Amino acid sequence: MNVDLPAGTRNYTYAQDMAIFRTRTHWGLFLGLLAAMLTMPLYLGNYWLSVANLIGITIIAATGLNILTGYCGQLSIGHAGFIAVGAYTSAILTNRFELPFLVGLICAGIAAGAIGIIFGLPSMRVKGFYLAISTIAAQFIIIWVINHWNSMTGGFTGIRVPPASIGGVSFVSQASQFYLIVATTAMSVFFARNLARTKAGRAFIAIRDNDLAAEVMGINLFRYKLTAFFIGCFLAGIAGSLLAHRIGYINAENFTLMGSILYIAMIIIGGAGTTIGPIFGVIFIQMLQQGITLISPTLESIFALPAGFTAGIGPMVLGLIIVLFLILEPRGLAHRWTLFKTSCRLWPFSY
Amino acid sequence: MNLKKILKIAVAACLAFIVTTIPLLSAGCAGEPSNGDKVKVGFSICYTGVAAEKGRPMGDGILDCMKYVNEELNGVDGHQIEVIWRDNQYDAAKAGTIISELMNKGCLFFTTNSSKMMGASMEIANRAEFAGFSVFSAPALTHPPQHIYGQMPDYGDDWAAFVRYYVDNIWQGSGKPKMALHLLNNPTGYGVRDAARALADEMGIDIVAIEEHSATTISETESLTRIKSLNPDILYISSTPQPTSIIIKNAVELGMYPGITIACGHASLTSALIDLGGASAEGVYGVFPTVNWDDDVPAMAKMTEYCQNYHPDDYGNMDYITTWAEGLIVAEILRLSIENVGIDALTPQAVEEYGFKKLDNFDVGGLHGAVNYNPGDNRLSKSVRVFQIQNGEIMPISGWVEAPLIKYEDFEWFGK
Numbered sequence: 001m002n003v004d005l006p007a008g009t010r011n012y013t014y015a016q017d018m019a020i021f022r023t024r025t026h027w028g029l030f031l032g033l034l035a036a037m038l039t040m041p042l043y044l045g046n047y048w049l050s051v052a053n054l055i056g057i058t059i060i061a062a063t064g065l066n067i068l069t070g071y072c073g074q075l076s077i078g079h080a081g082f083i084a085v086g087a088y089t090s091a092i093l094t095n096r097f098e099l100p101f102l103v104g105l106i107c108a109g110i111a112a113g114a115i116g117i118i119f120g121l122p123s124m125r126v127k128g129f130y131l132a133i134s135t136i137a138a139q140f141i142i143i144w145v146i147n148h149w150n151s152m153t154g155g156f157t158g159i160r161v162p163p164a165s166i167g168g169v170s171f172v173s174q175a176s177q178f179y180l181i182v183a184t185t186a187m188s189v190f191f192a193r194n195l196a197r198t199k200a201g202r203a204f205i206a207i208r209d210n211d212l213a214a215e216v217m218g219i220n221l222f223r224y225k226l227t228a229f230f231i232g233c234f235l236a237g238i239a240g241s242l243l244a245h246r247i248g249y250i251n252a253e254n255f256t257l258m259g260s261i262l263y264i265a266m267i268i269i270g271g272a273g274t275t276i277g278p279i280f281g282v283i284f285i286q287m288l289q290q291g292i293t294l295i296s297p298t299l300e301s302i303f304a305l306p307a308g309f310t311a312g313i314g315p316m317v318l319g320l321i322i323v324l325f326l327i328l329e330p331r332g333l334a335h336r337w338t339l340f341k342t343s344c345r346l347w348p349f350s351y
Numbered sequence: 352m353n354l355k356k357i358l359k360i361a362v363a364a365c366l367a368f369i370v371t372t373i374p375l376l377s378a379g380c381a382g383e384p385s386n387g388d389k390v391k392v393g394f395s396i397c398y399t400g401v402a403a404e405k406g407r408p409m410g411d412g413i414l415d416c417m418k419y420v421n422e423e424l425n426g427v428d429g430h431q432i433e434v435i436w437r438d439n440q441y442d443a444a445k446a447g448t449i450i451s452e453l454m455n456k457g458c459l460f461f462t463t464n465s466s467k468m469m470g471a472s473m474e475i476a477n478r479a480e481f482a483g484f485s486v487f488s489a490p491a492l493t494h495p496p497q498h499i500y501g502q503m504p505d506y507g508d509d510w511a512a513f514v515r516y517y518v519d520n521i522w523q524g525s526g527k528p529k530m531a532l533h534l535l536n537n538p539t540g541y542g543v544r545d546a547a548r549a550l551a552d553e554m555g556i557d558i559v560a561i562e563e564h565s566a567t568t569i570s571e572t573e574s575l576t577r578i579k580s581l582n583p584d585i586l587y588i589s590s591t592p593q594p595t596s597i598i599i600k601n602a603v604e605l606g607m608y609p610g611i612t613i614a615c616g617h618a619s620l621t622s623a624l625i626d627l628g629g630a631s632a633e634g635v636y637g638v639f640p641t642v643n644w645d646d647d648v649p650a651m652a653k654m655t656e657y658c659q660n661y662h663p664d665d666y667g668n669m670d671y672i673t674t675w676a677e678g679l680i681v682a683e684i685l686r687l688s689i690e691n692v693g694i695d696a697l698t699p700q701a702v703e704e705y706g707f708k709k710l711d712n713f714d715v716g717g718l719h720g721a722v723n724y725n726p727g728d729n730r731l732s733k734s735v736r737v738f739q740i741q742n743g744e745i746m747p748i749s750g751w752v753e754a755p756l757i758k759y760e761d762f763e764w765f766g767k
Contacts, residue, residue: 050451050475054444147536151764156541157491158470163478172478174451247447248474249491253467253537254443293437293445294452314440 006345020193037182041175049174055286056181057242060188062266062278064235067192069264070272071201072228073208074123075131078138079236079263084255086112086237087244088146088153091161094245096152101164101245108241109234115142116233123225127211139257146252158251161244177246184242188235193275195231204228208273265318269325271332280333288321289314389433390426390685390697393453393461393483395468400441401566402465404623405591405670409464409486410436411662412671416678419657427685430694439463443471450475450483459702460484460684462677466492466505466538473499482703484680484731486673487618489538490545493729494759500707500729502677503640503719506539506589507546508754509616512735513638514554516752517585521612521636524584531560531583533574533598535590539618540564543589545765549757559583564594571598575605585612588619595619596627603631612636617735622667625743633743638735641672641719643747650679650716669745676718680731683713683722707731720751728756 006025011017021027041049065079076082086108093104119138123131146153153159164171164180171177195201203224206214215221244250262285270281292314299305325332394413397406417434426432435456439446446463450472453461461476461483463469469485469492476483477497485492488501504512514530522528532547534540544561551558559581562574575598578586586602588595595615602608613635615624620637628635642648644655644667654675658666665671684706688697691705710731713722720734734751759765 045455047448047452047455050448054448154491156537157489157545157765158538160474247443247471248478249470251470251538254471259444289445290448293440293449296438297436 018197020190038179041178046174049178051286051290053174053177053181053246055282056178056185057239057246058263058266058282058286059185059279060242061236061239062263062270062282063188063192063275064232064239065263066232066267066272066274066278067195067204067235068228068232070267070274070277071196071208072204072225072232073127073211074120074225074228074232075128075264076135076138076229076232077132077257077260077264078119078135078142079232080255080257080259081139081142082112082116082233082236083240083243083259084142084146084252085115085233086240087161087250087255088159088240089237090241091159091244091250092152094162095159100166101162102166104245105164105238105241109237112237112240113230113234116229116236117226120226120229123229124222136257136260139260143252143255154251156251158249160249161247163248164242164245171245181242181246184238188238189275189279192235196275200224200227205273265322267332268322268330269332271334271337274332274334276337277332277334280337284333285318288317292317389431390689390694391433391435391456391458392681392685393449393456393458394434394436395439395446395449395453395461395463395472396436397441397464397468398438400439402441402467404593405618405621406441406464408662408665408668408670409674410438411665412658412674413462413678413681415657415661416654416675417681418661419653420678420682423653424682427682428689428694430685430689432682432685439468441465441468443467446471447475450481454479454481454699459688459697459699460707462486462502462681464674466542469499470538473497479699480703481699482707484677484707486677488730489542490757490759490765491538491542494757494765496727496729498703500724500731502680502722503617503673503732504730504735504754506542506616506618507549507757507759508730508733509638509735510543510546510587510589511550511554511757512752512754513587513614513616513636513737514550514556515755516638516737516749517612517614517636518555520749522584527555527557528584529557529559529582530585530587531562531578531581532558533571533578533586533588533590534561534563535594535618536563536565539591539616540589543587543616545759546757548764549759549762550755564590564598566591566594568594568597571601572605575601575607579605579607583611585614587614587616589616591618592621592623592627595624596632599628599635600631609634614638620738620745621669622745625740625745628740632740635740636748637738637740637745638752639669639738639745640732640735641669641676642717642736643669643738643745644672646717646747648717649714650675650718654716654718672718676715679715679718680710680713680722683710720753730754730756 021030061083068074068076089111090104090108093099093107122134147156171180203219206219266281266285267278269284271277396410398410417432421431437449439449446468463485466487466489480498482498484500484502486502488505490505490507492499493501534543547558560578564571588598615637617639620639625632687709688702688706692701708724710722710724720732722731734753736747737749738745739748
């Protein structure tokens with residue numbers, strides 16, 4: 001039974017069928033969400049805005065990884081390295097060459113995409129764990145180059161990054177950064193949503209499900225795998241650029257292997273191969289981390305625990321949740337969301 | 352109960368937790384400014400994570416000192432210090448959000464233990480003109496000077512101060528002594544490279560090799576073999592205790608040491624180095640910006656009492672001393688601010704102008720060198736002492752040696 005639309009709602013044109021917002025309820029919810037997002041700086045303090053900004057940037061990067069891994073099935077454990085390429089490209093262009101932020105932002109995406117293509121070349125020959133190992137190499141090589149290309153990257157010392165600025169408007173405050181990041185995140189998610197419905201998106205899915213069968217059907221594996229690497233890393237680069245301009249000072253320690261692994265955890269928990277999955281995964285993990293950071297001192301004070309004791313809860317809970325999701329719900333929170341929507345549409349009937 | 356039901360309950364519980372905590376936590380972050388009886392100060396501490404070896408005793412030290420100030424000194428001028436601390440877990444992304452939270456909560460200023468965590472926070476703080484200081488610092492934090500200060504000399508200063516002492520007191524040969532640097536692959540190590548680049552010629556030192564290692568190294572035999580072939584007079588290590596102990600042990604195995612002088616920066620020189628290095632560490636020199644445990648200085652008795660009462664495991668760890676001193680500086684900055692502008696007019700900007708910048712030869716109970724603010728130099732304390740490991744103990748062998756100010760920002764290679 002098709003439950004994409006409420007009973008009685010029919011599409012009469014392809015355009016209607018392809019639309020993202022297809023009912024008044026969709027539009028209502030969208031406008032409500034938009035209003036909530038636009039007014040968020042009015043009722044959230046700087047701290048929660050900074051968390052929201054971090055979530056937005058992470059969603060962009062996780063969306064990139066989701067295209068590469070979730071849709072196309074190319075496992076990458078070097079995503080933080082590609083984010084670093086974007087961050088440093090933007091930092092170098094805006095700091096050393098004093099180019100505008102928008103140039104830095106776009107070049108960050110292109111540079112990360114190009115580097116992604118280079119490290120994606122082994123995907124022609126290897127897959128699965130072997131590809132994962134080759135992408136770990138990307139993480140290490142990129143970070144090594146950053147640390148040792150002192151004249152350009154600042155090496156271990158790091159490099160300062162000016163605030164993002166467009167047309168004379170400088171995005172210094174958390175509130176102004178919020179609008180910039182939300183707009184970029186929305187564009188990235190919209191792009192990813194539509195990409196999945198294009199010829200390229202369908203090719204990615206075919207490659208993920210069975211690359212041999214896909215090739216037999218005439219899909220050019222070389223072209224589409226590298227396209228997935230480019231797009232996935234392009235978004236990583238965009239996220240890196242926003243991150244660099246947000247924190248204002250970067251060195252290679254901002255882009256760790258642990259970060260790369262966390263991105264995979266986010267798309268697993270959220271639901272790989274769906275547009276909404278990375279959003280759920282990122283929000284879930286970031287809120288979990290922030291929650292533990294905030295409640296740790298209180299818990300330790302109430303139960304007279306040694307300082308730092310409760311911080312260990314974070315990694316434990318995270319590990320447990322990943323294992324539980326892999327066993328019980330490998331399709332992640334996105335699948336639960338779909339079931340929830342379906343039950344809402346059918347309510348009060350159970351079938 | 353089947354698995355589906357368990358999963359449903361787990362997901363519902365997690366979502367309920369998230370949904371309910373957001374407004375609760377938001378309410379807790381209302382951002383009331385410091386006023387009335389309490390003054391708020393924020394502390395970003397590396398209690399857990401890969402730097403917990405140093406972060407834990409440092410966190411204990413600052414929280415114990417704040418307890419002492421509030422309970423025994425009745426706060427600052429009768430105003431209790433409201434301590435808002437967060438565990439940054441040595442995670443740069445987390446440090447970035449913590450600094451926003453501290454600002455949002457109305458803290459007057461903040462501190463961090465580590466140079467890395469300050470690096471992750473500093474530009475957000477600089478842009479908001481929210482002053483803070485880092486206990487351990489690197490040149491990039493205070494050059495060019497903005498709103499971030501270093502409590503103690505940075506890793507480059509360590510090197511400069513030690514070289515000054517070495518040339519004056521240890522070096523017996525003719526010509527320039529040949530020095531090899533073995534550096535941790537982060538600002539702890541490379542702060543020394545920058546200082547050497549700026550001052551080696553001026554100070555009469557010939558740098559013959561620069562090798563790097565990681566925090567997780569298990570052998571440095573290869574790099575030391577290369578260094579050995581260059582026949583250096585001194586090997587200077589800027590790292591943390593674990594890798595430093597490995598380098599020293601490898602130097603002993605290769606027959607390099609004893610024979611040459613080995614020295615290390617302050618991030619290495621703790622009791623952990625002696626525990627890990629054992630007999631191999633005997634005779635190694637090092638610099639540290641504080642006094643040693645049991646030295647006869649005014650603040651020692653109270654600090655020792657608190658340490659033994661609340662965190663006896665930290666006794667003997669010099670990192671605890673650094674943050675006890677940090678606590679005394681926090682109290683002094685607040686005292687100066689209240690004295691100069693009054694409790695009701697305290698803002699982060701006022702605290703920087705009338706607290707940080709009015710520090711004038713403040714004595715931290717003798718725990719480290721005098722604390723000063725000099726325009727253009729955001730290092731609050733500028734002195735270190737030279738120590739040597741003798742009979743398994745870290746023994747001071749010099750008085751305070753002042754590290755010269757290195758104007759890194761004047762060098763083209765330092766970057767922007």
